[in-house]
Amino acid sequence: MKLAKIFGVAVLLVASLFITGCGSQINIGYVDGERILDESPQIKAVIAESEKKIEEIQKEAAETLENNPDWTDEEKANAFVELQRKLMGINQSYSMQVKQKFDEAIAGIAAEKKLDVVVDSSENQKIILLGGIDVTDEVIQKLQ
Numbered sequence: 001m002k003l004a005k006i007f008g009v010a011v012l013l014v015a016s017l018f019i020t021g022c023g024s025q026i027n028i029g030y031v032d033g034e035r036i037l038d039e040s041p042q043i044k045a046v047i048a049e050s051e052k053k054i055e056e057i058q059k060e061a062a063e064t065l066e067n068n069p070d071w072t073d074e075e076k077a078n079a080f081v082e083l084q085r086k087l088m089g090i091n092q093s094y095s096m097q098v099k100q101k102f103d104e105a106i107a108g109i110a111a112e113k114k115l116d117v118v119v120d121s122s123e124n125q126k127i128i129l130l131g132g133i134d135v136t137d138e139v140i141q142k143l144q
Contacts, residue, residue: 050094
């Protein structure tokens with residue numbers, strides 16, 4: 001993950017050098033992705049729904065095991081694999097919903113502010129140290 005961030009920054013720098021070298025200016029925006037996840041009602045609602053669904057599936061699995069005390073180890077292992085498969089599917093589905101909402105909000109703000117690039121510069125992994133336009137509050141507002 002760290003390598004991906006470094007690669008992303010390198011690509012951003014090369015792109016900005018190329019674009020500014022051609023006589024135009026690049027407008028860079030940034031967001032605090034962690035803050036958006038913590039403060040956006042739409043995102044929080046999707047996460048809460050995901051957690052509720054996961055709890056339901058775990059409860060069903062526990063009840064199934066309780067109701068079948070005579071299952072063999074193989075049957076229990078198969079049930080566990082099925083549980084993991086369901087949980088992974090739910091996690092993937094809700095993660096895609098969060099990403100879609102996040103991306104749509106950022107794309108809208110980027111268009112409004114005429115930003116060429118928007119990067120995630122969360123508090124624990126700063127990418128933008130100086131300059132750029134912080135659009136975190138606008139994204140949170142759009143996700144109300």
